[in-house]
Amino acid sequence: MKSKILRVNMDELTVEFENVPEDYKNLGGRALTSQIVADEVSPKAHPLGPNNKLIFAPGIVTGTNSPNSGRISAGGKSPLTGGIKESNAGTPFAKTLAQKGIKALVIEGEPKKDKFYILKLGKDGEQFVEADDYVGKGLYKAYEDLHEEFGEGIEITGVGIAAELRAANAGISYTDPEGMSSRYSGRGGLGAVMASKGLKFIVVEEPEENMIEIKDKETFDKGRKKLANALMEHDVTKKDGALNTYGTSVLVNIINESGGLPQRNFSEGSDDRSDMVSGERKAEEIKKRGGVRPHKCSPSCIIQCSEIWTKEDGSDPVGVLEYESVWSLGPNCGIYDLDIIGELNRACNDLGLDTIEAGNTIAVAMEGGLLDFGDGEGALKLMDEIYNKTPLGRILANGAEFTGRAFGVDRVPTVKGQSMPAYDPRPIKGIGVTYATTPMGADHTAGYAIAPEIMGVGGEADPFDTKKGELSKNLQRATAAIDSAGYCLFIAFAIMDIDEGMEGVVDTVNGVLGTDYSIEDVMDFGKEGLKVEREFNEKAGFSKEDDRLPEFMKEEKLPPHNVVFDVPDEEIDSVWED
Amino acid sequence: MSGKVKVKLFAQVAEIANGKEFELEGVDVREILKVLVTEIDELEELLFKDKDHAELRDDKIVLKDGRNIDYLDGLDTEVKDGDKISIFPVVGGG
Secondary structure, X not given: OOOEEEEEEOOOOEEEEEEOOHHHOOOOHHHHHHHHHHHHOOOOOOOOOOOOOEEEEEOOOOOOOOOOOOEEEEEEEOOOOOOEEEEEEEOHHHHHHHHOOEEXXXXXXXXXXXXXXXXXXXXXXXXXXXOHHHOOOOHHHHHHHHHHHHOOOEEEEEOOHHHHOOOOOEOEEEOOOOOOOOEEEOOOOHHHHHHHOOEEXXXXXXXXXXXXXOOOHHHHHHHHHHHHHHHHHOOOOOOOOHHHHHOHHHHHHHHHHOOOOOEOOOOEOOOHHHHHHOHXXXXXXXXXHOOEEEEOOOOOOOOOOEEEEOOOOOOOOOEOOOHHHHHHHOHHHOOOOHHHHXXXXXXXXXXXXXXXXXHHHHHHHHHOOOOOOOOHHHHHHHHHHHHOOOHHHHHHOOOHHHXXXXXXXXXXXXXXXXXXXXXOOOOOHHHHHHHHHOOOOOOOOOXXXXXXXXXXXXXXXXXXXXXXXXXXXXXXXXXXXXXXXXOOOOHHHHHHHOHHHHHHHHHHHHHHHOOOOOHHHHHHHHHHHHHHHHHHHHHHOOOHHHOOOOHHHHHOOEOOOOEOOOOOHHHHHHHHOO | XXXXXXXXXXXXXXXXXXXXXXXXXXXXHHHHHHHHHHXXXXXXXXXXXXXXXXXXXXXXXXXXXXXXXXXXXXXXXXXXXXXXXXXXXXXXXX
């Protein structure tokens, strides 16, 4: 195997290439980051202390020409949840790192002096550069300056002002195809872990030689074509399908109409004004403004759900406004104005904040009386508090649960300290089981029950039915495998319905690794990965009592369906049975 | 007994109809949709598998008051005054 593990020692500012241990050879992405964390990080380590580590790993197929394979996982012990964390993103950085022959980057230690560094992984070797000039700078400008300093043909990952505060909602940003800081491993505060290591940016130069080895090219090519066919055929992922035409926020209307789009800090499940921030409205505006839609977040993508949102006159591109971001910074705060949401999203990308957590934090601050629901200008001013590193800004940058405590709020939508995405679990119960049980804290991507519950994709399940343990379990296992393969999770829409697509995934993985995995093995692979994560959390002090939704969701009926979250605890716990 | 219901269309279904909202009368969802396709011809093929209006196409989602009709009585789901029908193409995201 040509690929290596690159160990970065921030105590000594040294790097070392290591051969990939036998046990790690068939791992990638999430399975690899979680395994390294489990093997090398004490579950009791302080997330911001010298004993935590930050791991980056491209997926198994990342960097190849298989469709939608441009994912990278970041992993470590989370400052937000106190448990294991993996957060993945689609970005050209993933491909470049993989083609450079880096199977994983392990960042460890912390510099003796309180300083920030840039790690350059160049054609001519690796070097550390002082990052003093970048401290306190927004990430949009920082990425521009980095391109100027290091030249073209580079991809970047880095952390912003929120991470400088070592705040639990600091994400890790990556370049998009335009070189902007709009792609994120947002969730769980891994940006603060990176900053705690004294690492501000990693700059990777495109390698002269592509180091990716494909052991069985014939099987790989066969699989790649099968997967591409499935993606081009399925109604959700095909060209001119819903994702391609309207982007991820095509979901705003259907989730709102289903009564599950949380409004004003999860106090109602729908509001007619949500249509003003829907994917349909946004696509129309982007066209008018001369933004870009559709757009790909990474080179191999054929779904192209991304876009470039701009100001009204077409200036100041933000990048994509995802469904989750539009919801969290919009309806969840009682804000129904795409321009304000766009500016809030810009501030998140610039400060280096996870948008889901940031929106929930603002909503909780609104609930706590700091400002009124619907006060968009006020929400933007809260972002200024973080820019200015004020005590209030430091509270807000630590996320919804911390802010809820600071302002005496008892309705805080979190599990294991991480706030919920854009689906209220009371009228859509399967996603609630995923929020409750995933080792990541409330996370929709970990087992996306919305597909069968709302879209009728990958089977059908009544969202009101409380028997959802089996559904969430299977989705979580399949997802853990996809996150490790390095594929965008959106391929799931196609491969759950089209067998050829699933075969394509397995063929491409087998092609790269030279293995002989079957489709059945995929679920076992996912199951093993989840077990590693679950065990880490148990050793960190979590038990099944932590696999629960907040009290208010079991007691407070959510309009318009007026339902509570009533999945019995035994059903939730069944996710972890064989 | 028939009811007057609001019908809202979304995404590509709305684009074909050049406008999103209708108020239509019928006894059940099937009848409402049959009235709808007489108003907008192009919707007939888009919504129904056949000319008998026996089955909805698999790539469409129809909600009655926020509940997918698949989990109610399908096209036979009865409607009453003030109900809302929402029609979507199959969507994805997340």
